[in-house]
Amino acid sequence: MEWETVIGLEVHVQLLTRSKIFSGASTAYGAEPNTQACAVDLGLPGVLPVLNEEAVRMAVKFGLAIGAEVAPRSVFARKNYFYPDLPKGYQISQYELPIVARGHLDIDLEDGTTKRIGITRAHLEEDAGKSLHEDFAGMTGIDLNRAGTPLLEIVSEPDLRSAKEAVAYLKKLHSLVMYLEICDGNMQEGSFRCDANVSVRRKGDPKFGTRVEIKNVNSFRFVERAINYEVERQIELLESGGKVVQETRLYDANRDETRSMRTKEEANDYRYFPDPDLLPVVVDAELLARVRETLPELPDAKRQRFMEEYGLNQYDATVLTATRELADYYEHVVRESGGLAKPAANWVMVELAGALNKSGLELRDSPVTPQMLGQLLKRIQDGTISGKIAKEVFEAMWNGEGEPDEIIEKRGLKQVTDVAAIEALVDQVIAANPAQVEQYRAGKDKVLGFFVGQVMKASGGKANPAQLNELLRKKLGPAGG
């Protein structure tokens, strides 16, 4: 029996506002517990929420970026439930009228095609605090620093058909919100969190199967594993004559399994109703236009441009546009090098990425700036140094020895282009290796490489490879009988 997987994702994106969505308290991560929770965040008697306009602008920006409808009027509602880290006993969210509806995101599939994934809605809401169950022997500590942090909850259509597609969607979304500079994308700190709705059905069945919600799968790897586990569990259950129960399950990364949290019967009735403390959010044409002006070039458009403008293949263009920062870095290198687009791509993707990877540094912390790398490429291009020497210069730059020209000068790495000097070395090597000369002349063309290597070595790597080749051929005469 063939089964089809159906997945919809709910992603909570923490918006990069300086203050909270309904209060002036800071949203900075990692402060001492309860030091960033003001009277409003604590839900003290009498306090009232005031909407942070920046959060609205960020939601609008997202809506525009996914080709969605931005609601001219959206409404905050209260989602009522009791939990110790939910200070007011309700979460302010949006329910019937979200700020963003009906958008889409195109993802790349492994077979090279793209697939359009529908985004049902995206709505603004406040985050809850944190319950700390350790360190308080028999009690629970509450940290309300996170309470009131603005979230954009992005709900996809059930358009995803495998764990791989789910991950591709998540990565695309992750890249997009960072491009838009509305989220720092930090998954460890919970800035980008995902719940997955998973069901299976027999291939060809028009009806969806019963879905299970998997809560808080917070890395791309866990999303894939949790979904695969859940799909297998559901298929096994159905094939052995069982039924899937609609429920919420929690993914346990340590044991790589999902566990039941609560069934539908145990689910809360949230008693949503419009929050009377807040006015409807009005997004007029003027605000839309203002936000539209702040939209950056989006990843898909940038990738297309990189392919057209720099002649890159799709793979390279995809890698280089994965983040806005990397794309900016790359373009900066290209400009600095005077348009060496392909070498720049190679150096950024191989040398730079390798060095970053090895050192565990982020791009923004790279000791090699785009100016430096661009200059280096220029020196390869104008023949000052060879590609091989350039790697040495790169390493020196990485270690903070200075600008490329400085390093080339200081270390005496300039290519020898003086014909006489190279000729002398060539003569020496030919004289010292009569046997190899014989072989070459007997037709062993490959021996040329041996001579190149020897002369290079003798020159300390500074001989110009093209010049050297030409000289050797001239001196050795035609290969073969």
Added chain:
Amino acid sequence: MHDKTIAELSAALQAGEFSALELTQHLLARIEARNGDVNAFITVTPELALEAAKAADAARARGEAGPLTGIPIAHKDLFCTDGVRTSCGSKMLDNFISPYDATVVERLKVAGTVMLGKTNMDEFAMGSSNETSYYGPAKNPWDPQRVPGGSSGGSAAAVAARLVPGVTGSDTGGSIRQPAALCGISGLKPTYGRVSRYGMVAFASSLDQGGPMARNAEDLALLLNAMAGFDPKDSTCIDRPVPDYTARLAASIKGLKIGLPKEYFSEGLDADVAKVIDAAIEEFRRLGAEFKEVSLPNVKLSVPAYYVIAPAEASSNLSRYDGVRFGYRCENPRDLEDMYKRSRGEGFGAEVKRRILVGTYALSAGYYDAYYRKAQQVRRLIREDFVKAFAEVDMLLGPTTPDVAFRLGEMVDDPVRMYLTDVYTIAVNLAGLPAMSIPAGFAKGMPVGLQLIGRDFDEARLLNAAHKYQQVTDWHNACPPGFE
């Protein structure tokens, strides 16, 4: 000194007849002596009051006195007061010391007033008689066997008993106007959004509005001048200039068109109360007002609509009282659920629990459309009725309550009958309009309140009409026997 109005006190202070300190000492002593008779105060704050009075005298000495400098006031105990218990008349908040001032409190402080304490109220402002207060009911100074009305019953009793010349109140379904009427004082519920709700503990957010209570319209105008105005901390507060409410008090009301909603004069209205209102209409006619009958056909739906919307909002607003961060927590909770259940079960009184249950039910899945959504539709119809009426007239006039103050305990077992006593006041909150109650005479020996309802932000016109009436009548100066 205690028999003077705010305007009179203001003049006397300015004239140096006595100091703010002397005035404050006098009233604190009077509260000490007489509060036991009416139970109007939950908390008295003598140290803070004396300090504020001295500061007021110093400000006057520096030539920095305004009309409210040194004027003693009290706040209904749902306005948060920095460093002072804000109990909301509930065991739940009996231990709650607010760490901040409500905007209204702050503004009145800046205006130079001297807070004497916090007044009694129905628990979380839920009630029409003050009997749901954890601190025992306030009593009507006109007859201690009778209720002062509610929920701002302590505020009304305090002014009527001459313990303080002006107080703050809050009005969700009549909680300023009804106790003002029952205690024979003046009270104004401003337009929704005119006065900041920040720091005023919420009962039903879309209906709650703070306002002043005092002896007469002139005093209300003085207090409203300080209380009204935009507050960036309250999203529902409206950014609109605040006029000087005293400026138009004395203007002629000749030609003022007043509507008489026929629904306010139909069955249910006590005959003696009706006579008092009729006499007041004649008085207004003599002042040059013109009367016209109007109809508010949907007003009859206001009590049921209100008792869906207000409890629904309350059920959510009161969720924060969970024993976790502040307020009452039960002894030795076994686990989280036990803590929630017992903290709320023991901390809230019966009427609050009743309304939380009603509201929770009205918002529940499967009932929302039938109750909450329907009630909101009715609310819009009620508002439209008023808008239509105001196309023909400048304000509406009628009784504030269908009858005079009832006896303590008379209705405690019949909540629906008690709810119906607010039939004339509730529609105004649903429509968001300004309205006031002023003393218009007596029936069965108890005060009768006259209600004036205005267009949005037409407080100045209401105060003008009330003031003109009070210039030619003396009901507002009547003092409960024994409190002279």
